[in-house]
Amino acid sequence: MVRMAWRNLWRHKARTGLMMGIVFFGSLIVLLMWGFTAGVFDSLIRTHVELDYGAVKIYRAGYRLDPVPTGGFTAQQLERVLAAAGGVPGATSAPRLVAYGLLRSAYGATGVEIRGVDPQREPAVTRVAEVLVEGRFLQEPAEALLGARAARALDVRVGERIVLLSQGPAGTASRGFRVVGLLATGLASLDERTVLVSLSDAQAMLGVDGATEVALALPRGVRHDPAAATLGAELGPGYEVLTFARGNPLVTGFIQGNTGEMVLTMLLLAFLAGFGVANTVLFSVIERTREFGVMASLGMGARRLAVLVITESVIVSALGFAAAALGGYFLVGYFAHAGIPLGPLATMMAEVGIPARIYAAVEGWHWGASLVVVLATGAVAAWYPARRATKLDPVEAIREI
Amino acid sequence: MRSNRIAMICGLALAVGLVWAGAWTVPPSAREVLEAARVMWRGATFQASVALEVTRGGETTVYHLELWAEGEARALVRVLAPEDDAGSGYLLVGDELWYYAPALGRPIPLPAIALQEGLFGSGLDLDDVLRGTGAEDYDVTFSPDQPEDGYRLVLVPHPGAATVYGRLELSLRSDLALREVLYFDQRGRVVKTTRVSDFLEFPGRVLPQTITIEEASGDRTVVTYERLMVDVPLDPALFTVETLVER
Numbered sequence: 209m210v211r212m213a214w215r216n217l218w219r220h221k222a223r224t225g226l227m228m229g230i231v232f233f234g235s236l237i238v239l240l241m242w243g244f245t246a247g248v249f250d251s252l253i254r255t256h257v258e259l260d261y262g263a264v265k266i267y268r269a270g271y272r273l274d275p276v277p278t279g280g281f282t283a284q285q286l287e288r289v290l291a292a293a294g295g296v297p298g299a300t301s302a303p304r305l306v307a308y309g310l311l312r313s314a315y316g317a318t319g320v321e322i323r324g325v326d327p328q329r330e331p332a333v334t335r336v337a338e339v340l341v342e343g344r345f346l347q348e349p350a351e352a353l354l355g356a357r358a359a360r361a362l363d364v365r366v367g368e369r370i371v372l373l374s375q376g377p378a379g380t381a382s383r384g385f386r387v388v389g390l391l392a393t394g395l396a397s398l399d400e401r402t403v404l405v406s407l408s409d410a411q412a413m414l415g416v417d418g419a420t421e422v423a424l425a426l427p428r429g430v431r432h433d434p435a436a437a438t439l440g441a442e443l444g445p446g447y448e449v450l451t452f453a454r455g456n457p458l459v460t461g462f463i464q465g466n467t468g469e470m471v472l473t474m475l476l477l478a479f480l481a482g483f484g485v486a487n488t489v490l491f492s493v494i495e496r497t498r499e500f501g502v503m504a505s506l507g508m509g510a511r512r513l514a515v516l517v518i519t520e521s522v523i524v525s526a527l528g529f530a531a532a533a534l535g536g537y538f539l540v541g542y543f544a545h546a547g548i549p550l551g552p553l554a555t556m557m558a559e560v561g562i563p564a565r566i567y568a569a570v571e572g573w574h575w576g577a578s579l580v581v582v583l584a585t586g587a588v589a590a591w592y593p594a595r596r597a598t599k600l601d602p603v604e605a606i607r608e609i
Numbered sequence: 610m611r612s613n614r615i616a617m618i619c620g621l622a623l624a625v626g627l628v629w630a631g632a633w634t635v636p637p638s639a640r641e642v643l644e645a646a647r648v649m650w651r652g653a654t655f656q657a658s659v660a661l662e663v664t665r666g667g668e669t670t671v672y673h674l675e676l677w678a679e680g681e682a683r684a685l686v687r688v689l690a691p692e693d694d695a696g697s698g699y700l701l702v703g704d705e706l707w708y709y710a711p712a713l714g715r716p717i718p719l720p721a722i723a724l725q726e727g728l729f730g731s732g733l734d735l736d737d738v739l740r741g742t743g744a745e746d747y748d749v750t751f752s753p754d755q756p757e758d759g760y761r762l763v764l765v766p767h768p769g770a771a772t773v774y775g776r777l778e779l780s781l782r783s784d785l786a787l788r789e790v791l792y793f794d795q796r797g798r799v800v801k802t803t804r805v806s807d808f809l810e811f812p813g814r815v816l817p818q819t820i821t822i823e824e825a826s827g828d829r830t831v832v833t834y835e836r837l838m839v840d841v842p843l844d845p846a847l848f849t850v851e852t853l854v855e856r
Contacts, residue, residue, distance in 0.1 A: 314773040314794040315825075350769045368795045371771045379704040382771040384746075 324410020
């Protein structure tokens with residue numbers, strides 16, 4: 209049957225080519241869109257995990273409802289959390305003390321997150337020390353790292369002093385810091401609204417001796433959810449262990465929403481391509497009425513005729529998809545390497561942590577799902593023409609033309 | 610805008626007190642001059658009517674305020690004009706800051722940081738220099754070009770000092786009344802100037818009457834004391850939330 213369908217297809221090269229073309233373009237668009245979408249998600253998660261969040265974060269229970277420094281870990285709790293984090297195979301961890309306050313330069317001020325980090329441990333968890341566009345990472349006391357964009361907005365240069373103000377347990381705390389480096393992470397939250405200082409400076413300024421969170425990095429390939437679950441079970445109640453996805457419902461929601469949209473777009477494109485295919489197959493069936501009549505009179509059953517028509521359509525769809533996959537493979541490969549600049553969209557995207565250049569990515573299930581949809585569309589689109597073929601009266605059909 | 614006003618209003622308590630009532634028998638050091646200028650206003654009480662002319666981005670608003678203050682820690686401010694803000698007020702007690710507006714119907718506490726926030730870039734942030742915690746953060750020296758009729762001090766902040774300025778230059782009259790403060794950024798440019806143009810002479814005291822603060826951005830604040838009474842006995846009950854609402 210497949211051989212017969214195959215032979216039939218090549219007897220009408222133009223028609224087959226046309227059908228393949230429809231499937232090819234539809235599939236190619238879908239595959240490229242998937243490549244771009246997967247690239248966006250990949251970049252989004254990677255940027256957050258590698259530059260900001262870490263793979264997993266541990267908080268004191270209740271801290272996130274009222275994020276004030278005094279609601280964080282005490283020194284003893286911090287020690288316990290760090291010890292537990294050290295027990296996760298291959299993991300590295302770093303404590304942070306976060307407070308909200310104001311950054312003041314001689315030319316202006318802005319609200320910032322003041323993040324006290326351990327200058328030794330932090331670079332083992334995030335790549336924040338590697339994305340400096342100027343200067344160096346924290347080393348000495350009273351030093352600060354500032355996002356390059358915040359520095360530009362407030363006209364601060366490396367080597368100059370800034371003042372950080374925050375609400376400590378004993379009223380307003382203010383301290384002078386020397387800016388030793390500028391960061392450019394591509395994350396608006398970090399580049400515009402975060403100042404990094406050493407953990408000990410932050411502790412002294414805010415009058416606490418613990419930290420508000422511990423961030424964990426996990427080796428490549430280690431799944432985050434089970435690691436977080438194990439850690440959560442070990443620490444017990446009183447602690448909150450959250451993966452990036454759990455800790456950022458907004459980003460997770462963004463990804464889910466976009467994936468849903470993509471699936472809808474794919475189905476819509478499949479629907480449109482399906483009409484194209486159905487139309488071509490229907491005309492081929494009408495055109496081949498005599499041929500079907502002969503086949504029927506030679507003893508080919510109605511069902512087999514229908515299967516033949518559907519098989520032809522599925523083969524064409526598969527071929528079209530194969531061609532699109534080949535083209536998509538090279539195109540996605542090219543964009544995965546060269547990246548796609550977001551241009552004017554970049555500023556908006558940076559708000560959610562999407563870098564200005566997206567590298568296309570391939571996610572297995574996207575391609576698998578697309579193939580299934582394309583083949584199903586081919587089969588469904590051929591269903592009506594196939595039914596028409598089954599209803600032919602052999603004698604009448606032979607008489608045609 | 611509002612936070613700038615808070616700062617200015619609270620800063621008034623500091624600015625008004627620059628007085629000098631003594632004399633040195635030996636030539637003082639630069640720090641002694643600064644300390645003397647600071648010490649004089651400590652603990653002073655005063656009641657004043659103030660006109661505050663605020664120019665931001667080319668737009669000017671004039672506020673009329675009634676002000677009661679006791680040293681640097683307690684102040685009550687009532688806004689009389691413009692009409693939109695009339696009846697509102699601020700209360701500062703130590704680090705606690707309250708705001709009240711008739712439309713709100715109740716006083717709301719503001720974080721103490723709001724005080725600092727308002728100081729940014731504008732307004733009366735003399736507290737950088739004159740508040741107890743600030744002065745220790747600076748090296749104080751006499752400027753090489755000393756005027757004949759007063760003092761010129763150069764204040765250079767220590768490396769970790771909580772100030773964004775690279776240097777301050779204070780010009781004082783021989784009676785230690787403040788004439789001018791120049792605020793330099795860390796690149797040696799003047800970013801702000803505070804000038805006292807009129808003085809009110811009291812027995813043993815000299816107080817500023819008009820203070821003009823000009824910023825590099827072109828923004829300007831002019832504070833004029835229309836009526837000023839010093840060392841008036843103030844009822845301690847004045848600096849309470851109840852008074853803030855009722856007055």
